[in-house]
Amino acid sequence: MLHIYCPYCGENRDQDEFKAKGEAHISRPLDPMGCTDQQWGDYMFFRKNPRGVHHEMWYHVAGCRKFFNMTRDTVTYRIYETYKMGEQPSVTAESLAGGQS
């Protein structure tokens, strides 16, 4: 069971209140008609499936009903941080790798 910090409510809540909504920071192509089938297919269907640090969207469905982002380790389930929509993560796989060496 995860204990998740909602950046909008400003406190930790039980995982039961949330839904995972997949990979974060995917932007829709600005010119969909100009995309090749492969570009559009990549946007539409293909997702990273990293072993380790992953940035994903979560939805506080039973709380404030806002989407937010989370940096989470898919191996240890450790949550590094949660941050609001439109913000950039302060913890990334690169920053963690840099810190260890």
Add this chain to the structure above:
Amino acid sequence: MSEVAKAQVVEESSAAVSKVAVLQQRAGAGVQAESPLHHVGLDHLALNVHQRGGVALREKKLLGHLVLRGNSANASLLKGIKKVLGVELPLAPLSCSAKGTTSIQWMGPDEWLILVEGGSEYGIELALREAIDGHISLVNVSGGQTVLELSGPDARKVLQKSTPYDVHPGSFPVGKCVSTVFAKTQVLLQRTGEDSYEMVVRRSFSDYMWLWLQDASAEYGLVIKA
């Protein structure tokens, strides 16, 4: 965009707000209104003078419920709310503001629930639309939900059985309101006093809540209040 075009856009957006068809949803005096728990007959159960127990349940029925969405950076929104309702719009997360029978609960950074005396919601909705400029959404959901009040020395124990939210006084002081999971449904839970709580429940889940609360408070004894 030229100045003329800008002016047109502003005009259209403010005209769009006033064009909303606001419906008087409450039936006239000749029609009996039924709350979501009408079939239970709480008023009748409350007449039983032999009720004993540590948990008391009361339905605050047929109140006016309005859901407001808007940008809190819009000064006209804050001013309009203050002018019409006489209370400040609560901007801090999980807070609420109340005065008399009117209360506003924070539901999200851009969403609030306004509870007013039953019957006054139509006039208040019209007054708010008049007083607020800019892009807002105001929906009368009075028929869609009801308010249950749970009180008594064992009320907290019933909540602890029912919700994963930490309702210990240390994290849930008087006046705080949270939206959370309750049994297999969701409620907007507010601590209104040392031993009293209010829950805003969906109409279609109110019977489930009634059955759940009876079962959860059985060991403490449930007292129905009118």
